[in-house]
Amino acid sequence: MRKSVAIILILLFAKVHSQSQSNIIIADSLYATGNYTKAINQYAEDGSIASNLQIARAYNSIGNYEKAITQYQNVLSKDAGLQIAQFELGKLYLKTDDFTSAEYLFLELTQVAEDNPEYHYYLGETFRKQKKTEHSLSSYKNAVVTDSTHLRSLFQLGKYYVGQRKKDSALIFIDYGLRFYENDVAMINLKALAYYKNDEYVKALPHFERLEELGEENEYLYEKLAYCYFKDWELNKAKTNYKKVLEWNDENADAYYMLGQVFSKDKQIDSAEYYIKESIAVQQPFLVREYVALAGIARSKEDLKSALEYYKLAHEEDPDDALVYYNICTVADQYYKDPKVKLKYYEKFQERFGNKNDYMSKMVTKRISELKEEIHFNVK
Incomplete structure (x- = not known):
């Protein structure tokens, strides 16, 4: 009789175990194919720590982070030393900006398994997010000491x-x-x-x-390439790459402006003028550098009237730029014949910027003295 009861109990246990295994196989299949809600229901029928861990992962995958955190905490309440659950929960805390909780978990993990570079890396990420720079650098370096090929830590450093x-x-x-x-x-x-x-x-x-x-192709890369070619005097390559920038973004004011600078360096003045004007056309107005560049081009063409107009436009954009107004004075000095008109420009500079006592102020003071002397003798 006892033998029969024992056999029945063994068969019942085997049946239950088989059913449980069947549920887990079905749940794993559902989870693997992204059917997370049904997978959660299947895992819930099992109730083991492994199944609860999968439920936490499923909620995480769905994006229901609150329930995922609760499930991870439930797993850790049953097995506080389960590193995989601590690690995944720490990353979830980091994802949801709960840096205090993330820091606590990753610190604990680095103490339990100091030879795991991932733990040090994620602790570094937690510190970086909190702007604890020195701590983050120390953690990344610990990751590299543990694994000299840990690319993400090397990258962050x-x-x-x-x-x-x-x-x-x-x-x-x-x-x-x-x-x-x-x-x-x-x-x-x-x-x-x-x-x-x-x-x-x-x-x-x-x-x-x-x-x-x-195989990289993007606006950023071509802009950097173009500028390097420009600085290396490979002007044709610079032009080619700035034009590629404009194929990606035809409203890139910097690319138009730099194309103007490339053509200017290549003594192609008309093209330089065209691209700088294009830079003005596509950007929101703060155009000091463009107007100054056009003024410089006009000066090189000995078109003092246009140069003066462009410098005045630049001054309207930034009335606090002393160099811009100094250029207005020097061009006006060349353009006008009447020393009284010239003097007004210089006196305005002295009134606005003369207290700086720099090279420009000294030159302006000297020129004012010369013009006043010239006017005095002309009156006589």
Whole structure:
């Protein structure tokens, strides 16, 4: 009799276990194909920690972060040391900007498993989001110490030092990353920017060219390439790339302006004038540099009337720019014959900017004295 009961109990357990396994297989299949709501219902019938973890993941995938967090917390209440649940919950806290909770979990994980670079990296991300810069850098460096090929940490370190214009520090981490991932677009771009932001345009150029070789095509890249070619006096390549910028964005005022500068450097004055005028046409008006550039072109053509008009337009845009008004004075000095008219311009400069005691102020003071002497002797 006892033997029969034991057999029945074993069969019942086997049946229940088989049914449970069947539910999990169905739930896993539903989860894998993105049918998350039905997967949640299937997992709920099992009730194990593994199934509860999958429920948390399903809610996360749906975007119901509040329920996902609750489920992760439920899992950890049953097994507080389950690292996968802590890690995924920490990333979810980070995603939902609960930085305090994320920091707590990732700090705990780095202490439990200090040899895991991902834990250090995400702790660094948590600090970065909170603008705790020194802490974030320390965490990224810990990730790299643990795994010298941890590309995301190397990237964040390189990016920080590029932003700080600390080229040598940036290149240490960037070059280390490129040693393992030589065609990584983000790292190559960082290396180009490390030189570019340090005004080393010729050194930046081959790295921007490498991005193009790897299939990158965008407004940003062509703009950087064009400017590097411009600084390297490869004017035809600069023109080609600025025109590519305009194919991407025909309202890019900087590209029009720089095309004007390229043509000006290439002594093609009419084309320079055309593109700078196009820059004016497409942008919201703060046009000081464009008007100053057109004034300079007019001066090179000995068209003093136009130069004076452009400088006056620039002055209207920025009345506080002393250099612009000084140029008005010097062009007016050349353009007008009457010393009294010339004097009014210089006196206005002295009234507005004369207290700076710089080179321009001294030159204006000297010229005012000369003009007053000239007027005095003309009156006699």
